[in-house]
Amino acid sequence: MAVNHNDFILNDGGLLPFVGLGTIGINGDQGTFEILNALNTGYRLIDTSTNYDNEGIVGEAVRRSALPREDILISTKLPGSYHEYDRAFIFIQESLRRMGLKYFDKYLIHWPNPKDGKYVEAWKALVDAQKQGLIRTIGVSNFEPEHLDNIIAETGVTPATNQVERHPYFNNNRMVEENKKRGVLTEAWSPFGRGYLNDVLQNATIKEIADQYDKTPAQIILNWNYQAGVLTIPKSSNPMHQKDNIDSTNFELASEDMKTIDSLDKGEAGRVEGQDPNEYHEYV
Numbered sequence: 001m002a003v004n005h006n007d008f009i010l011n012d013g014g015l016l017p018f019v020g021l022g023t024i025g026i027n028g029d030q031g032t033f034e035i036l037n038a039l040n041t042g043y044r045l046i047d048t049s050t051n052y053d054n055e056g057i058v059g060e061a062v063r064r065s066a067l068p069r070e071d072i073l074i075s076t077k078l079p080g081s082y083h084e085y086d087r088a089f090i091f092i093q094e095s096l097r098r099m100g101l102k103y104f105d106k107y108l109i110h111w112p113n114p115k116d117g118k119y120v121e122a123w124k125a126l127v128d129a130q131k132q133g134l135i136r137t138i139g140v141s142n143f144e145p146e147h148l149d150n151i152i153a154e155t156g157v158t159p160a161t162n163q164v165e166r167h168p169y170f171n172n173n174r175m176v177e178e179n180k181k182r183g184v185l186t187e188a189w190s191p192f193g194r195g196y197l198n199d200v201l202q203n204a205t206i207k208e209i210a211d212q213y214d215k216t217p218a219q220i221i222l223n224w225n226y227q228a229g230v231l232t233i234p235k236s237s238n239p240m241h242q243k244d245n246i247d248s249t250n251f252e253l254a255s256e257d258m259k260t261i262d263s264l265d266k267g268e269a270g271r272v273e274g275q276d277p278n279e280y281h282e283y284v
């Protein structure tokens, strides 16, 4: 795979592009075309999960794409009710079969489900699946510092990435720093606050900055992440938005503009409702 100047280097030596395609709501045969369009537009990383009901079409898009398999990075996630070691290990194999793939480029524990307290077992399964060649890069999602420290202490293996909520109204700089301290790359989920749930993309301050740079609000938000060392996975079904999003690092935001965007943070009130990882329980 070609190395791009804006790739992130992982603690396992792997590389990830600065932006991937989020896929919540990309479903069915139409979804296959949307993913293929993204691949044709230059996306290399596709983020999915069993509970997005689209692992099948993601696999289909990989097969239909003219790109060689090794030029596409597929990342999916282990659901909360499969944290026991044996269930996790078998689930990874099942997920591979469902997608028709021989290996995953990246595989994450979706939520720590701390009340169950089995995420260390799940991590051990990911470590072993990686050893057996089923997964190239292993990581986590929605992990708090305590969860990161527990899996590292129990296995000696540090996750390469931690995918957490981050957008201008909940910048989660706390977790960006905690991840960085441990050599873990932060991936930002819902970088536009999910679009429909709040007005991040319509925010007047972000629009003003966008006008100054002759960019779109989406491009400003994605570059604010990139310059903070954070990978983003915006979802888009729209070819124009997909293009907008991948063309978002060809300019530099001044440090005062970075700080202005940081200042839009609303703390806990800015989170997408009900997504505190210490409380959230994934039942799937």
Ligand SMILES: NC(=O)C1=CN([C@@H]2O[C@H](COP(=O)(O)OP(=O)(O)OC[C@H]3O[C@@H](n4cnc5c(N)ncnc54)[C@H](OP(=O)(O)O)[C@@H]3O)[C@@H](O)[C@H]2O)C=CC1
Pocket (backbone or CB within 6 Å): 021, 022, 023, 024, 047, 048, 110, 141, 142, 163, 164, 188, 189, 190, 191, 192, 193, 194, 195, 196, 201, 216, 218, 219, 233, 234, 235, 236, 237, 238, 240, 241, 242, 244, 245
């Ligand atoms: N690990 C986890 O627990 C979680 C992971 N995720 C991952 O993160 C991804 C992204 O988050 P998601 O919640 O989907 O929401 P996003 O914050 O990515 O927002 C998606 C919305 O923004 C719109 N949009 C995208 N690009 C543009 C643009 N350039 N201009 C204007 N509007 C735009 C989309 O519309 P349109 O399609 O029309 O472009 C859609 O309505 C998910 O799809 C999933 O892969 C999400 C939640 C939790």
Ligand SMILES: O=C(O)C(=O)[C@@H](O)[C@H](O)C(=O)CO
Pocket (backbone or CB within 6 Å): 024, 049, 110, 275
């Ligand atoms: O979309 C995801 O990746 C999730 O983890 C979901 O839990 C999502 O965040 C949600 O809110 C489901 O109600």
